[in-house]
Amino acid sequence: MNFNEVTRGTGLEAHGITNANLIHWTAPTAVLYEQIVKRGEGLLTHLGAIAVKTGHYTGRAANDKFIVDDEISHEHVNWGAVNKPFDPDRFDALYNRMVAYMHGRDLFVQDCFAGADHNYRLPVRIISEKAWHSLFSRNMFIQATPKELEQFASHFTLIDLPSFRANPDLDGTHSEAFIIINFSRKAIIIGGTSYAGEIKKSIFTTLNYLLPLEKQVLPMHCAANVGPQGDTALFFGLSGTGKTTLSTDPDRKLIGDDEHGWDDKGIFNFEGGCYAKIIRLHKEAEPRIYETTRKFGTILENVALDTHTRRIDLNNDIFTENTRASYPLSHIPNVVCSGTTGHPAAIIMLTCDAYGLMPPIGRLSREQALYHFLSGYTSRVAGTETGISEPAATFSTCFGGPFMPLPPATYGNLFRERIERHNVTCWLVNTGWSGGPYGIGSRINIAYSRNLINAALDGSLARGSFNKDPFFGLDIPSACPGVPPEILTPRAVWENKDSYDETAHKLISLFRENFKQYAAYVPENVVQVM
Missing domain, CATH: 2.170.8.10 (Phosphoenolpyruvate Carboxykinase, domain 2)
Structure with a gap:
């Protein structure tokens, strides 16, 4: 498909919607607040935020997300458990039922952009039945100026109807909830769930498909900020690793906390807000x-x-x-308003290691950086998820597997080319446990993580001495101001050294088993990292 093709027509009739009632078109925040309260969608809190509840779905419905399998997507998408195919005819039937459902209903429309760089931004039209979802879209994407709104033409349309529930037997979905992306029709439909993160992440998935294929831009699930000397840093990490917290630093300007692109000029934010x-x-x-x-x-x-x-x-x-x-x-008081910055000088890969095995920080070689980028390791913690009785290793391709529709090699090759071309220094930072696994050890103090990251970004850490970790092969600094030196070497702070060795070998085996899926697409020296 052509990235520059657009959906013509300024009204909802361009999307087959002809009999809606009141249409609140790109309403500002104050108007949406009034509608949220009036419709009983949320409550005004002390000091001014708006509180809402999402009902049954309080997180992403990963099993209910699909991509339409047709002549455009079939050869490009990495089909499997994450990128599940959906029949085009069933998409059309479901879409038409949603259009009928909207007859006579009030709707909220936000015309906005995904992508701060004007060369790559995606004009998006988000049509929702909920005022607070429209406010969410206004917060999370980049608002169009009044002049841009006059000539706005969407490249992708997202229809979001939480009250519309699918019939799995009729519609071919897994449940009443569904998130379906159709690259041929340039449309996304969401129903059966009020969790607003589905809006944000479906647009992210769309950019992760379009930008590498058509623009050779690397889309990334990462935060970004820039220091006083203009030095840009990227922070990769899955939920719970501290990506938003550690990138929001009072001494550095925030670009964004979650989604960015890397092109020939540098880094640009996909979003206009944060979802912390x-x-x-x-x-x-x-x-x-x-x-x-x-x-x-x-x-x-x-x-x-x-x-x-x-x-x-x-x-x-x-x-x-x-x-x-x-x-x-x-x-946030200290942000880069343009949403763009130069090429990164450093990359921080965050993991919350609940096993307590990884060092608080370790320097990565180029081969190690690609290995850990593709692996995307963190761990789920016992007690916070149903059925998890002990720490469980989790691997998510490129630190964002659920949102990466193309084969991993597509993203991995772009990542490797860019860190080599721009001589980027890469670090692995563990914000998880030290002195033992979850339940025995303790969570690494966030102040220690900040001190380590600051020393990595200002160059002082690299000027010190390092020791080679015998298990994971990382270069571990021997000292860092503001950090107890004993915690820098994980094994040293475990009371039972034999237990550390046994647990480390188990985790290494999990890394190796997971990495088999990438082995055919990377050099042998990358496979041999661990």
Whole structure:
């Protein structure tokens, strides 16, 4: 398909929608607040944020996401358990039923952009039945100017109807919920779930398909910031590793906290806002994110609320561990307004290692960087997920497997070419456990992680001495200001050294088994990293 093709027509009739009732077109935040409260979709909290609940789905419905398998997508998509095929005719039938469902209903439309770089941005039209989903879209994507709105033509349309539920026997879905991307029709349909993250991540998946194929741009599930000397840093990491927290640094300007592209000029944000996990958020440790939870325009998802005083309780997980705050980047005082910056000088790969095996920081060779980029390792913690009785290793391709529709080699080759061309220094940072696994050891102090990352980014860490880790092959610094030297070598702080050795060998085996899927597409020296 041609990336520059557009859906012509300015009205909803261009999408087959002809009999809607009131249409709130690119409504501003204040208007959407009024509608959210009026419609009973949410409550105004003390100091001005809006609190909403997502109902049954408090996170992504991974098993309910599909890509239409047709003549355009068939040869490009990496089909499998993550990228599940959907029949084109069933998509059309489901789409038509959704159009019929919208007859006579009030709708909310946001015309906006995904991508801060004008050469690559994707004009997106998001049509929703919920006012708070429209506000979420306004927060998370890049707002069009009044002049741009006059001539706006969407390249992709997303229809979001949480109250519309699929019939699996009729529609071919797995459940009542569905998230389906159709690259031929340039359309995304979402139903049966109110979790707003599906909107954000389906657009991200779309960019992860289009940009490498048509523009040779590397899409990345990472945060980005820039230092006083103009030095850019990227932060890769899965949920719970500290990507948003550690990239939101008072001494560095934030580009974005989650999704970026890397082209021939440098880095650009895909988004206009942040979607931070805020369970047990600490004012002292994360003051800037904490302040966003008290600001007008912020959406608080599934956060406990005293309905009388309207005060929120960030420590309460009564609805879910996955409480979220959606807020515009303008809520953070130190940001790069353009959403663009130069090529990175450093890459930080974050892992929350619940086994307590990985060092708090380790320097990576080029081969190790590609190995860990493709592996995307972190771990799920016992007690926070149903059925998890002990730490469980998790591997997610490129730190974003659920959103990567193309073969891993596509992203891996672009990553390797860019870190080599721009001589990027890469580090692996463990924000998980030390002194033993979850339940025995303790979580690494976030202040230590900040000190290590700051020393890595200002170059002082690289100027010191290093020791080679005998298990994972990482270069471990012997010292860092503000960090107890004994924790830098994980084995040294385990009381039972034999237990450390046994557990390390088990994790290495898991790494090797997982990496077999990439072995045919990378040089042998990368396969032999671990």
